[in-house]
Amino acid sequence: MTAWIDPSENTDGIGGGQRTVSAEQLAGALALLGSIDPVCADVLARLNLRVYPGEPGDRTAYVVLDVHGVSIGVKRRADGLYLHADTTETDDRLIAFEINGYGETDHLTNPSL
Numbered sequence: 001m002t003a004w005i006d007p008s009e010n011t012d013g014i015g016g017g018q019r020t021v022s023a024e025q026l027a028g029a030l031a032l033l034g035s036i037d038p039v040c041a042d043v044l045a046r047l048n049l050r051v052y053p054g055e056p057g058d059r060t061a062y063v064v065l066d067v068h069g070v071s072i073g074v075k076r077r078a079d080g081l082y083l084h085a086d087t088t089e090t091d092d093r094l095i096a097f098e099i100n101g102y103g104e105t106d107h108l109t110n111p112s113l
Contacts, residue, residue, distance in 0.1 A: 026044055026047060027041065048065070048067075054075060058077055059078060
């Protein structure tokens with residue numbers, strides 16, 4: 001499997017050093033642990049995981065999960081959590097999201113439309 005990247009390993013200064021774990025690699029690694037539920041296996045077959053070194057001041061690497069045509073990125077900054085959702089490859093015009101169980105909030109994917 002792909003090695004974890006510590007933010008201090010960013011040596012080129014522009015966020016290089018992307019690491020990826022393909023769906024096949026992830027499914028293969030999980031298969032070593034035992035049988036996989038068919039629903040989970042179906043999701044894993046379409047999943048992509050990317051890891052980028054953190055930027056200066058970040059507490060973690062930037063992890064991006066691609067699933068269902070959406071990219072979800074997350075990292076811990078010095079002052080809090082950064083969460084990014086990219087739906088440009090879908091026709092979704094609205095994202096309903098929820099934080100810490102406080103109810104759903106709708107967000108337009110492109111307010112100019």
